[in-house]
Amino acid sequence: MTSTPDARAALSCRGLHVARDAVPVLHGIDLAVPTGSWISLVGPNGSGKTTLLYALAGLIPSRGEVEVMGLAPRRAGRRRVARMVALMPQRPVVPEGVSARELIRLGRTPHIPRFGTESPHDHEVVESVIDRLALHDLAPRIATTLSGGELQRVVLGRALAQEPRVLLLDEPTSALDIGHQQQVLDLVDSMRRESGLTVVAAMHDLTSAAHYGERVVLLDEGRIVADGTGEDVLTVERVAEVYDARVEVLDRPDGRAVLPLREPGARA
Numbered sequence: 583m584t585s586t587p588d589a590r591a592a593l594s595c596r597g598l599h600v601a602r603d604a605v606p607v608l609h610g611i612d613l614a615v616p617t618g619s620w621i622s623l624v625g626p627n628g629s630g631k632t633t634l635l636y637a638l639a640g641l642i643p644s645r646g647e648v649e650v651m652g653l654a655p656r657r658a659g660r661r662r663v664a665r666m667v668a669l670m671p672q673r674p675v676v677p678e679g680v681s682a683r684e685l686i687r688l689g690r691t692p693h694i695p696r697f698g699t700e701s702p703h704d705h706e707v708v709e710s711v712i713d714r715l716a717l718h719d720l721a722p723r724i725a726t727t728l729s730g731g732e733l734q735r736v737v738l739g740r741a742l743a744q745e746p747r748v749l750l751l752d753e754p755t756s757a758l759d760i761g762h763q764q765q766v767l768d769l770v771d772s773m774r775r776e777s778g779l780t781v782v783a784a785m786h787d788l789t790s791a792a793h794y795g796e797r798v799v800l801l802d803e804g805r806i807v808a809d810g811t812g813e814d815v816l817t818v819e820r821v822a823e824v825y826d827a828r829v830e831v832l833d834r835p836d837g838r839a840v841l842p843l844r845e846p847g848a849r850a
């Protein structure tokens with residue numbers, strides 16, 4: 583037996599168990615994410631999506647095997663892992679008095695030598711992220727004064743400035759209007775296609791999850807209950823069973839769309 587859960591994968595875990603406050607939350611997750619692919623992680627509130635992303639990044643204790651770009655994140659050292667893996671949190675902690683540009687610049691920290699200073703390349707990366715996310719107007723603003731959606735785009739900018747090989751996104755568009763949702767998801771997808779970035783994104787919007795994810799992985803109560811294309815995973819019956827929701831599905835050129843339905847007779 584080798585120590586590699588899956589040699590072809592950018593990211594993989596096998597038999598991953600996580601407990602929070604001594605309560606088991608993830609119960610033996612097996613997942614292999616091929617390099618350059620996008621996996622959408624879906625599931626009801628509390629099903630374990632955030633916990634899985636944090637365990638994959640090595641940011642919380644776990645039991646089982648995890649490997650990211652050939653590293654075991656819990657053992658490899660924070661800076662080394664952070665040069666490979668960026669996690670965009672759902673609820674970012676923003677230091678007081680820091681501008682949006684400075685927050686994005688923090689993404690370069692793992693690349694700057696200890697006691698060193700920013701190189702011209704670090705500066706270029708930060709400005710290119712500001713450019714690609716159209717953050718010029720927000721860059722000089724104090725980050726704590728930004729709206730929820732503005733801050734979400736800046737926090738994605740910090741993750742992209744890290745120039746990771748693997749990007750873990752925790753509900754990256756939950757605070758964004760429909761136009762900014764498209765801008766952000768299309769940008770991440772174009773970076774994936776251009777540079778082989780591997781993406782794992784926890785998403786509540788099942789239609790976006792199916793449109794952007796080559797695979798949709800459905801978690802329920804800390805277990806993977808379905809893993810496949812949007813069409814395979816997001817059926818009317820399964821969404822009813824796992825989410826207790828009424829939906830209709832439509833198959834569009836971009837993939838499956840999942841539309842919520844009102845209670846029958848509610849309009850009468």
Ligand SMILES: Nc1ncnc2c1ncn2[C@@H]1O[C@H](COP(=O)(O)OP(=O)(O)OP(=O)(O)O)[C@@H](O)[C@H]1O
Nearest residue numbers: 602603607625626627628629630631632633634784
């Ligand atoms: N630090 C913690 N201490 C105690 N319990 C926790 C902690 N973090 C998460 N949990 C619990 O673990 C379970 C999984 O939480 P997690 O945040 O991973 O779910 P999620 O699928 O991301 O949910 P959501 O869709 O609501 O963001 C939940 O029951 C949650 O209450």
